[in-house]
Amino acid sequence: MTSKYEGDSITYHENGNLRSRGAYPKHEGKSYDGKKEGPFYGYEEDGETVWMIVTYKKGGSRAKPDEYPLGTCDVCGEGRRLNWGDSCPRCGAKIDK
Numbered sequence: 412m413t414s415k416y417e418g419d420s421i422t423y424h425e426n427g428n429l430r431s432r433g434a435y436p437k438h439e440g441k442s443y444d445g446k447k448e449g450p451f452y453g454y455e456e457d458g459e460t461v462w463m464i465v466t467y468k469k470g471g472s473r474a475k476p477d478e479y480p481l482g483t484c485d486v487c488g489e490g491r492r493l494n495w496g497d498s499c500p501r502c503g504a505k506i507d508k
């Protein structure tokens with residue numbers, strides 16, 4: 412049983428809103444490796460706010476550092492989320508609103 416991913420890759424939050432969106436490259440003969448390629452977007456539970464962008468290059472590795480449109484924790488670099496309070500849930504650092 413082989414699974415071949417191709418085309419749009421979309422996941423949803425439990426509330427039905429968009430959670431992530433990206434695309435797998437088109438199948439090109441035997442060279443197809445099933446790896447992600449291009450930008451994948453991570454959405455907050457509102458289904459509209461992009462909090463993370465991961466860009467893959469051919470072969471599935473990162474084409475560049477992940478991007479966090481909402482910003483990151485100054486201390487540990489964790490990508491910020493809409494549901495963060497006044498401190499980073501990863502390292503506990505205070506967050507400037």
Ligand SMILES: [Zn+2]
Pocket residue numbers: 484485486487488489499500501502503504
């Ligand atoms: Zn942190």
